[in-house]
Amino acid sequence: MYNEQYRPQLHFSPKENWMNDPNGLVYYKGEYHLFYQYHPHSMVWGPMHWGHAVSKDLLHWEELPIALYPDELGQIFSGSAVIDQHNTSGLKTSDEDVMVAIFTHHGEDNEKQSIAYSNDRGRTWVKYDGNPVIANPGEKDFRDPKVFWHEESQKWVMSLASGNCIRFYGSPNLIDWEHLSAFGSEHGAHGGVWECPDLIPLPVEGEVQQKWVLIVSINPGGPNGGSVVQYFVGEFNGVEFICDDAKDVVKWADFGRDFYAAVTWSNLPEPIWIGWMSNWQYAREVPSAPFRSAMSIPRKLGLLRVDGELRLVQNPIDLSPLYKEALLSDETLTLRTSESYQLKLDVRQLFAKANVLESTASEFVISFKGEQEQLEIVFDKIGKEVRIDRRNSGQVSFSEKFASVDTMPLAVLEDFTFILDKTSVELFVNGGIRVMTEIFFPLESPFTLEYKAVDGEVRLGNAAIYQLESTWK
Structure with a gap:
């Protein structure tokens, strides 16, 4: 159940x-x-x-x-x-x-x-x-x-x-x-x-x-x-x-x-x-x-x-009562085109946040990848927008309207928070003045979370990732 x-x-x-x-x-x-x-x-x-x-x-x-x-x-x-x-x-x-x-x-x-x-x-x-x-x-x-x-x-x-x-x-x-x-x-x-x-x-x-x-x-x-x-x-x-x-x-x-x-x-x-x-x-x-x-x-x-x-x-709302394990605890991460941050996980329930200290990259990408699928969040500095790409996120053929690249205007990325569940991601940007909510239906169970920079460098501060307990237990 x-x-x-x-x-x-x-x-x-x-x-x-x-x-x-x-x-x-x-x-x-x-x-x-x-x-x-x-x-x-x-x-x-x-x-x-x-x-x-x-x-x-x-x-x-x-x-x-x-x-x-x-x-x-x-x-x-x-x-x-x-x-x-x-x-x-x-x-x-x-x-x-x-x-x-x-x-x-x-x-x-x-x-x-x-x-x-x-x-x-x-x-x-x-x-x-x-x-x-x-x-x-x-x-x-x-x-x-x-x-x-x-x-x-x-x-x-x-x-x-x-x-x-x-x-x-x-x-x-x-x-x-x-x-x-x-x-x-x-x-x-x-x-x-x-x-x-x-x-x-x-x-x-x-x-x-x-x-x-x-x-x-x-x-x-x-x-x-x-x-x-x-x-x-x-x-x-x-x-x-x-x-x-x-x-x-x-x-x-x-x-x-x-x-x-x-x-x-x-x-x-x-x-x-x-x-x-x-x-x-x-x-x-x-x-x-x-x-x-x-x-x-x-x-x-x-x-x-x-x-x-x-x-x-x-x-x-405060999700700290669900914190099961700190996978990353208020650390500084430096991301380059050749050096991404990767985290292999068995469970999809995550709470993550970070501040952007410095960015020279054209794009900063957060992706959730299984063996056969991938959901991407792209912060596009040049296009001044955020994109969530779920075209290859798993099951998408059930509706011709589902597979999509959805966009949100964003002049500058200062910070982000996201909540990942089995079938959804909720993204809060710049203190919550920009928000995106998307569902998806992945095929695989094990997956990798990746942060990467494209054509430049991104430095993240106070980067934290917590694995969350199921609320049904």
Whole structure:
């Protein structure tokens, strides 16, 4: 169990069958709840349920029984969950605070918003008798409610994907909602349908102010094809979101092919989010079994001003509890064309990081090589970009969309961190202001990690590589 050929050992995946978007992320009494889009009867997308898992540390997960099942109003599409500490909904019936899930009921070409509630820490759920709480206004795409308590205006605020924009609703009690405003029909990227919004306040690193960040997933329309997450920085006054940037500015959260539908946990003092680690271009065809899809490593969020522009910063949560062995410990490495650094390994779970002290090389390359395959991360100094090449990374023929060379702009490489698992790599560059997430399906078990310089020299400082324990043990 949990040791299949393509089972991630660091990332949450369901025991079996289909999973996509994270839903209902909420923290309560020492437990992180992860609900998710789930089809319990097949390895491909089908009638959606809310699957459920809990964790005490965001690393080790326990899968619980299905939380929400489809009913006469439709399938259970994406949504969020909150702790109604002051019982504004009147749905509390026990000593526990009532946990309220807000989700999309997806019927035949009719999406509307409903709620369910739990009085036993999310273990059992009751759907509200008066569902839906927001009827469909006549739009085909009207889904994915993300709700939070807005202290300044003393009301619950919902962000809702509505075609090519995000609509905001307000409520005193999670039941009676009024439309507040809409944002985005003329802003950002519109290569596909807008989905899975989230609106969060974030402090600006090194400054006294905080800004509001509106997160929007879009499918298709990503810079490298298919699904992607974009974000907007601005202000929220309790009624409307006002973007700081010009309408044509596009900010991508992750340039990789496999980070989608990311949203944050509610009821946490610091913002942490998680995304679905796949892409709708090939998600139904990836060669994993008896399950399909995994979640990303949870990431901490912040904002940083870079060249006058506010950028989203993402960094993985602390993985040190999983450190099994230090394979390289804060050392200085000098890489030349004729002298690469190589590490032969039997296990793929790695956490690695380094600072770039000096570089005269045209390219710095990180590769993961088996006998028959290779995944490459190329930092191209001349082209001012990062490339992840997975064309020869193992099984690639299951979809014509999968084999790819994906790129991310990068003026200068200052530092990097990556997390390698059996079937994924998550790359964080320059303190987390540039991120790429990619999945792959290698053929071999033993492999070699290599750092090399092309046409010049690269000196790395504080280079560390840790082998990580499986989170399923």
